Amino acid sequence: MTDQTPSAPARPEARSPRGFQDRRARDLAAERAILTAVAAVYERYGFEALDTGAFEYADALGKFLPDADRPNEGVFALQDDDEQWMALRYDLTAPLARFAAQNWETLPKPFRRYAFGPVWRNEKPGPGRFREFTQCDADTVGSARPEADAEIIAMAVEGLTAAGLPQGSAAIKINNRKLLNGLLSAVGVTDEGQKLGVLRAVDKLDRLGPDGVRLLLGEGRKDESGAFTKGAGLSAKAAEAVLAFTAAGGGHDRAGTLDRIAEVIGGSAEGDAGLAELAAIDAALKSLGVAEGQALFDPSVVRGLEYYTGPVFEAELLLDTKDEKGQPVRFGSIGGGGRYDDLVARFTGQPVPATGFSFGVSRLAAALRAAGRDQAAEVRGPVVVIAFSQDDMAHYFAVAGELRAAGIAAEVYLGSSGMKAQMKYADRRLAPAAVILGGDEIAAGVVTIKDLDLGRELAAGVTDNAQWREERPGQVTVPRAELVATISRIVRGG
Incomplete structure (x- = not known):
């Protein structure tokens, strides 16, 4: 007697109908x-x-x-x-x-x-x-x-x-x-x-x-x-x-x-x-x-x-x-x-x-x-709040909430990757800045902000990667109360 295992259902092919397009x-x-x-x-x-x-x-x-x-x-x-x-x-x-x-x-x-x-x-x-x-x-x-x-x-x-x-x-x-x-x-x-x-x-x-x-x-x-x-x-x-x-x-x-x-x-x-x-x-x-x-x-x-x-x-x-x-x-x-x-x-x-x-x-x-006159050559992403620990999610969402209340697009990273991958994510989103709020920052009442726009601008002229990592250009640590003002200057170019 032959043992017959039910075959898995056929998977549909992921495809767009002809003549229709996806737009990001x-x-x-x-x-x-x-x-x-x-x-x-x-x-x-x-x-x-x-x-x-x-x-x-x-x-x-x-x-x-x-x-x-x-x-x-x-x-x-x-x-x-x-x-x-x-x-x-x-x-x-x-x-x-x-x-x-x-x-x-x-x-x-x-x-x-x-x-x-x-x-x-x-x-x-x-x-x-x-x-x-x-x-x-x-x-x-x-x-x-x-x-x-x-x-x-x-x-x-x-x-x-x-x-x-x-x-x-x-x-x-x-x-x-x-x-x-x-x-x-x-x-x-x-x-x-x-x-x-x-x-x-x-x-x-x-x-x-x-x-x-x-x-x-x-x-x-x-x-x-x-x-x-x-x-x-x-x-x-x-x-x-x-x-x-x-x-x-x-x-x-x-x-x-x-x-x-x-x-x-x-x-x-x-x-x-x-x-x-x-x-x-x-x-x-x-x-x-x-x-x-x-x-x-x-x-x-x-x-x-x-x-x-x-x-x-x-x-x-x-x-x-x-x-x-x-x-x-x-x-x-x-x-x-x-x-x-x-x-x-x-x-x-x-x-x-x-x-x-x-x-x-x-x-x-x-x-x-x-004609090279695209009014939206690139779409800016939100400020990304780096997530280090599940225990500190309340702090991360509080930061995102403050920024949103000030009219600044922001999101807390909700994936499962580490900091390096999170920074890469922020860069792919064309985020203007990333907010780093680890345990030390929370205890000291400060927040570290990385100006990703400035980082991209400076990266074009990098010749020494070791010096680049050591100097951490575009990164500042400010009192928690100065979060919104600092991010605002970055986002609005001031």
């Missing part, structure tokens, strides 16, 4: 600093904070709802106990449209709100592309005035500066869907599919250049691998008109760009309406003190023009950035937005004008880090 204090502090700074700007402009839930009913997400029995393409969806499909929010704009439609009668109009929080996308992850990330939005709902767009742009400029980007390191590029619509009408393009093909071709201008886009506007283009992409099918004359339109913004001030565009689009009614809107935005931007280099008109910007109904804007990072290996990397767009007058109408049936701007907080934090 450094990353969280960098994002928190950005959000705090930007929120202060939005509130100065009179925008109200709003937080909607993580889930929305799937049909409220509009264009993200696929024609499928289970709506989980592009979004993470589940069925509630009443058999209605809910999905994690894809962005912060669709929840705003739902909220505005649901509460329109009681809201102050226009309704000005800002929001930030995580959003989720059920898409294939890749380098720098995650399924969960944090967005920060500001929107005005209920105003059709071009000045509402201008204010959003001015606020975006100021917000990005507050987030840590120095002036001149980013620019908001502005276009208007009506301009391109007017141009396409003037050259005889009326088919919506063909218009979308033009948009997709122009969107590749940065990557392929005018020659590559010219092919995509015509019959199509074969890439280096031999794969063929079908073009928009424009005539050669129409393709040249589109390229001339996209080139109208280079090297000109806002008013000069509008003059160039007016020459190209041929005076169509929709194009003229777009020009008038941009002229009004220009006047408002001047009044708001937004310089030409901070916000410029660029007809090559086609950010989601099939979604937006008027002006569109995109924030481009101009800083030189490098990856972790020191190689140059191009971040390009770090945010964008525009006017979307049809979104609330999905719920109400009545057009409600709206405009807004959004940026990815994690992306901006990564861009700042790549």
Whole structure:
């Protein structure tokens, strides 16, 4: 008879789901600093904070709802106990449209709100592309005035500066869907599919250049691998008109760009309406003190023009950035937005004008880090109270309590290692100081404090380890009553 011993249960593999990331204090502090700074700007402009839930009913997400029995393409969806499909929010704009439609009668109009929080996308992850990330939005709902767009742009400029980007390191590029619509009408393009093909071709201008886009506007283009992409099918004359339109913004001030565009689009009614809107935005931007280099008109910007109904804007990072290996990397767009007058109408049936701007907080934090302008390059740990004896834990906690009461982060070491390991722990935590309270110190009514910041600074120039250990730089013994004052000087750099 065989003796069968039950096998141990299989252990799960410790792994993160694809497209999701773990973030420690450094990353969280960098994002928190950005959000705090930007929120202060939005509130100065009179925008109200709003937080909607993580889930929305799937049909409220509009264009993200696929024609499928289970709506989980592009979004993470589940069925509630009443058999209605809910999905994690894809962005912060669709929840705003739902909220505005649901509460329109009681809201102050226009309704000005800002929001930030995580959003989720059920898409294939890749380098720098995650399924969960944090967005920060500001929107005005209920105003059709071009000045509402201008204010959003001015606020975006100021917000990005507050987030840590120095002036001149980013620019908001502005276009208007009506301009391109007017141009396409003037050259005889009326088919919506063909218009979308033009948009997709122009969107590749940065990557392929005018020659590559010219092919995509015509019959199509074969890439280096031999794969063929079908073009928009424009005539050669129409393709040249589109390229001339996209080139109208280079090297000109806002008013000069509008003059160039007016020459190209041929005076169509929709194009003229777009020009008038941009002229009004220009006047408002001047009044708001937004310089030409901070916000410029660029007809090559086609950010989601099939979604937006008027002006569109995109924030481009101009800083030189490098990856972790020191190689140059191009971040390009770090945010964008525009006017979307049809979104609330999905719920109400009545057009409600709206405009807004959004940026990815994690992306901006990564861009700042790549440019060497990380606001939270390192996160300081707490003051660490070294624990020598179980019998003296009351003294250790009393020290930690005093420091916390004075607004200084502190912790008592609660592991089981000796002093050397505890000091190494404090150093790994980037603790500013360690408190040494042995039996002799307790009996004498004193406390020994090791200035770890000073120790790290001096250690960079150490040549004699024996002398270093003997002199114990940065270590002082003070009366117990001077504990808080001494630690305060170390923590606050005084």
